[in-house]
Amino acid sequence: MAPDTTSQADRPARRLTTPKRIGIVIFDRCQIIDATGPAAVFGSANEIHQANGVSGPLYDLRMIAGRPGPVRTSTGVSLFADSALKDAVPPFDTLICAGGKGSLKFTEDADAIDDIRRLTKSARRVVSVCTGAYILAVAGRLDGRRAVTHWAHCRNLADRFPKVRVDPDPIFIKDGNIYTSAGVTAGMDLALALLEEDHGKALALEVAREMVMFMKRPGSQAQFSRQLSAQMAPRGNIRDVQIWLLDRLAEDISVETMAEQAAMSLRTFNRHFKKATGRTPAGFVQEARIEAARNLLEDSDLPVKLIARQCGFGDEERMRRAFHRTLGVSPQDYRMRFASLAPA
Structure with a gap:
């Protein structure tokens, strides 16, 4: 058989199944890394996979907020929400609730919490990063489940929501289809674990190596x-x-x-x-x-x-x-x- 001399560039790209939809819920004074950290993990997976000759991304990432447009984070830098919560169309494969200084204020918005209940009901995976656990707790999604949040808020979360079994020790916890993580960078660790669930350890490790300049273990x-x-x-x-x-x-x-x-x-x-x-x-x-x-x-x-x-x-x-x-x-x-x- 004659050798295949077709270059990588000349070969047709392999087709990929429909990308998994990931919605990241943000709000005024959210912690920017809670949103951009997981987004960077899934986005890097897209880049690496497409660089291997696959047509189409693994993940379709969307920022969602109370209103579309700029959302000012606790750092003063704004993120851009692609759509409003009330307009978000389920199902999402994974819905991620960011945390941050504005999370408690966000939980006071009854309409927003109703939208969280609606969107999480059909999501395959429901995730919180840091104090985003309060959002899921107010929505009733953590009742009877183990959960973790930022170490400084674990005791308060347990006091406010006695139906939630708060465990302050792990970096992140999976209980059924609900995933909660500790503070800030732990959300990136969790995102890598979710990526490994979806596409295997090899890709997750490749993403981790690619992101070394952002993921600082110290x-x-x-x-x-x-x-x-x-x-x-x-x-x-x-x-x-x-x-x-x-x-x-x-x-x-x-x-x-x-x-x-x-x-x-x-x-x-x-x-x-x-x-x-x-x-x-x-x-x-x-x-x-x-x-x-x-x-x-x-x-x-x-x-x-x-x-x-x-x-x-x-x-x-x-x-x-x-x-x-x-x-x-x-x-x-x-x-x-x-x-x-x-x-x-």
Whole structure:
């Protein structure tokens, strides 16, 4: 058989099925990255796929707001809404609600919330980024489901919406067809996960590598550090014990040992610790160990087994379970994903 000498440019482009419609709900004083971050992930997937000789995009992206036209974000920069919520025609494959400083004000608009209910009813996937979770909660879409939001708002979300099972730990959560994410850049992590669901891991990793200049893992790590910092007691014995503990994560430290260090009875220590930090002592220890392990996975070539011992998990299996429970990935997958995003 004669070799095919037809150049890539001369070959007819392969046809693609109908692109998946993605609607991103924005509003005055929304957080710009909550909207543009996921949009950039799906948009980059379009560019990469079409560069491979495919005719037509994978995704059809649309910004939706209370009114069409410019929408001023919390940064002062405006985004452009393609259509008004009331004019948006379902079904969307995925509907994403951005968060930001204006999210609570947005939830006071009864007509807008009615439109959210209408659009989410037929969407295959319903997504919130950061405080966009409030929008879904007011619309009743989070009732009886696990959800997460920005760490600074988790307690308030749980207090305002007792039917929502708020879990403050994961970067993002999937419960049925509802996806919620933590603050800001976590929305991009979630968008990559959605892309992987749709078109496989290879394309998701290629998009992640393509976006390395925008997706800064140290920034994501700093957000997690602020979450841990927010759980530090402001002063006194509890804070002293926390600082003492952070220097001894490799040791097998029980809550009883922590109580002794604070010169309190176990019952008194548990009560004061929860009141000062909002977390149980055991929960704080676990989160501190996970953060220490994340730092080592990102910044060192140490074997996972050694990291598990140094961070106090005891063995690799216990660390794996802790990572899956908190971050939704294994330590190996976390390291691989971070390495794929690291600058050369």
